Amino acid sequence: MSAPSALLREPAGAGRDLNAQALRADARRESLRLLALLSPSLFLVFAIIIVPIGWLFWLSLFDEAGAFSTSNYARFFEQASYIKTFVTTFKVAFIVTGACVLLGYPLAYMLSQLPRRAASICLIFVILPFWTSVLVRTYAWLVILQRKGLINSWLIDLGVISQPLSLANNLSGVVIGMTHILLPFLVLPLYASMKTIDTDCLRAGMNLGAGPVATFRQIFFPLSLPGLASGVVIVFVLCLGFFVTPALMGGGKVIMWAMRMEQTTSLYSNWGAGAALGVVLLVVTLALLGLFQWLLGARATGVWSSR
Amino acid sequence: MSADIGLPISHRQRLWLYALGGLVLLFLIAPSVIIVIMSFSDSTLLQFPPQQWSLRWYETYFQSVEWRDATIVSVKVAVMTVLVATPLGTAAAYAINRGTLRFNGTINALLTASLIIPVILIGIGTFFLYARIDLNNTLTGLVIAHTVQALPLVVLTVLSGLRSYDMNQERVARSLGAGRIAAFWQVTMPQIRFSIVSGGLFAFITSFDEVVVSLFISGGETTTLTRRMFNALRDQIDPTIAAISTCLIVLSVLLLSVAQIFGRRH
Numbered sequence: 414m415s416a417p418s419a420l421l422r423e424p425a426g427a428g429r430d431l432n433a434q435a436l437r438a439d440a441r442r443e444s445l446r447l448l449a450l451l452s453p454s455l456f457l458v459f460a461i462i463i464v465p466i467g468w469l470f471w472l473s474l475f476d477e478a479g480a481f482s483t484s485n486y487a488r489f490f491e492q493a494s495y496i497k498t499f500v501t502t503f504k505v506a507f508i509v510t511g512a513c514v515l516l517g518y519p520l521a522y523m524l525s526q527l528p529r530r531a532a533s534i535c536l537i538f539v540i541l542p543f544w545t546s547v548l549v550r551t552y553a554w555l556v557i558l559q560r561k562g563l564i565n566s567w568l569i570d571l572g573v574i575s576q577p578l579s580l581a582n583n584l585s586g587v588v589i590g591m592t593h594i595l596l597p598f599l600v601l602p603l604y605a606s607m608k609t610i611d612t613d614c615l616r617a618g619m620n621l622g623a624g625p626v627a628t629f630r631q632i633f634f635p636l637s638l639p640g641l642a643s644g645v646v647i648v649f650v651l652c653l654g655f656f657v658t659p660a661l662m663g664g665g666k667v668i669m670w671a672m673r674m675e676q677t678t679s680l681y682s683n684w685g686a687g688a689a690l691g692v693v694l695l696v697v698t699l700a701l702l703g704l705f706q707w708l709l710g711a712r713a714t715g716v717w718s719s720r
Numbered sequence: 721m722s723a724d725i726g727l728p729i730s731h732r733q734r735l736w737l738y739a740l741g742g743l744v745l746l747f748l749i750a751p752s753v754i755i756v757i758m759s760f761s762d763s764t765l766l767q768f769p770p771q772q773w774s775l776r777w778y779e780t781y782f783q784s785v786e787w788r789d790a791t792i793v794s795v796k797v798a799v800m801t802v803l804v805a806t807p808l809g810t811a812a813a814y815a816i817n818r819g820t821l822r823f824n825g826t827i828n829a830l831l832t833a834s835l836i837i838p839v840i841l842i843g844i845g846t847f848f849l850y851a852r853i854d855l856n857n858t859l860t861g862l863v864i865a866h867t868v869q870a871l872p873l874v875v876l877t878v879l880s881g882l883r884s885y886d887m888n889q890e891r892v893a894r895s896l897g898a899g900r901i902a903a904f905w906q907v908t909m910p911q912i913r914f915s916i917v918s919g920g921l922f923a924f925i926t927s928f929d930e931v932v933v934s935l936f937i938s939g940g941e942t943t944t945l946t947r948r949m950f951n952a953l954r955d956q957i958d959p960t961i962a963a964i965s966t967c968l969i970v971l972s973v974l975l976l977s978v979a980q981i982f983g984r985r986h
Contacts, residue, residue, distance in 0.1 A: 654838025
């Protein structure tokens with residue numbers, strides 16, 4: 414190596430060890446300081462999230478008599494009402510995710526193609542609902558969709574229908590409301606990933622004779638898939654644990670997973686059963702996110718930083 | 721030729737796309753617009769467009785003791801959540817940004833966990849814990865629970881601010897004799913303060929709009945506005961809620977605009 418580094422290596426023996434020791438001690442002190450900065454936040458998360466969930470997990474392993482058993486979990490396979498809840502939840506999650514893809518992909522594509530100024534104006538219309546209370550938006554859909562709501566009164570006034578359609582207080586109401594609430598979670602990461610697609614690739618494709626459709630299908634669409642996947646995973650996972658909209662718009666007929674948890678614990682005070690439901694929900698959620706991260710090497714939670 | 725992208729596709733060929741995208745944008749924004757307009761209706765029936773205008777639902781909202789108390793609780797909790805979550809989240813983001821700690825990834829995942837964990841589970845778990853330590857139906861309990869919900873947003877927002885800041889500036893200040901705190905306060909802080917303010921605003925909205933956890937852990941004198949709204953919606957559709965909803969929408973617009981203005985200056 415060069416002369417200066419040889420010179421630096423000169424103070425061998427005790428002096429160098431002393432130096433290294435001092436550096437190590439300094440690094441250790443620095444780590445402790447950083448940990449001190451983190452500790453209040455970590456403590457809160459630990460106390461409010463990790464401890465109670467661990468506690469619930471522990472509870473779920475005991476039956477109502479207090480004996481160790483797996484009955485809380487066995488119930489899921491035996492009782493028809495639980496199976497129905499799971500089927501409903503997954504059905505809603507699939508429909509809502511599908512609807513979000515159908516509505517969100519064209520929107521994100523348009524946003525990615527618009528000039529910067531126009532895109533940022535349109536983005537406001539995506540971000541504003543994202544930051545509006547879920548309760549407010551569910552209320553709005555109740556007003557729009559209910560029996561004497563806007564859609565029904567308009568359609569009856571126009572003479573299209575004579576009897577009001579049942580749009581709220583059933584599955585369709587839940588699906589419409591949830592699609593509206595979760596759509597930004599798909600559009601924002603998808604748009605962010607579409608913006609990173611190199612337009613040179615598209616131009617090269619067109620130069621080589623591909624038409625607009627072929628360019629989109631063979632170049633743009635495959636490159637947008639990772640962004641789409643992260644949106645799909647986050648929407649699906651949020652659907653599984655969704656509470657407010659199905660509780661208010663399901664009319665008591667659409668019982669989803671989270672509602673079942675609330676009923677089991679608040680109404681029937683059966684903590685073991687409610688906790689078991691929560692544990693399975695958490696495991697499914699984490700498994701889906703983990704699978705996604707493993708397949709694509711990316712985190713689905715990017716949506717919150719891509720606002 | 722579309723100038724921005726440089727592809728030989730004209731805007732006219734894209735009309736169908738703009739129409740489709742426009743419809744989806746309409747779907748996203750229409751419910752809020754409809755609620756805002758309907759809140760000024762004079763009728764108890766929900767008509768759109770309203771036949772007669774009035775402010776009667778706003779009067780009902782502001783004159784009702786129950787609604788006013790719930791609003792005060794929510795504002796108090798949200799302000800305290802901002803005051804707790806912003807410094808804690810900023811400190812955590814600063815430490816994570818160093819990236820020198822072992823388990824940095826795990827720490828990051830832990831702090832952002834509440835974004836992923838089903839909120840119903842957090843609600844039930846918190847209720848269960850608070851029942852043991854007598855924090856249910858207290859402001860303290862609400863602030864702590866909301867702080868945990870708001871922390872990840874503050875951490876992520878401040879982290880993104882720190883990523884575009886060169887930490888060497890703080891090192892320079894320290895090598896010139898500034899203490900640790902002085903270096904942060906005088907050199908780093910002025911350059912990331914917009915991220916910190918945005919993080920604080922997001923914490924405020926998160927707390928103010930939080931429903932599920934509040935359903936479990938608030939009640940009696942500490943009933944939050946969202947909890948009261950949820951219960952009112954379960955019974956019947958009261959037009960007063962349209963007025964309250966409009967206030968919430970206006971609040972979101974205001975806070976987002978402030979965050980946007982701060983973000984642009986940054």
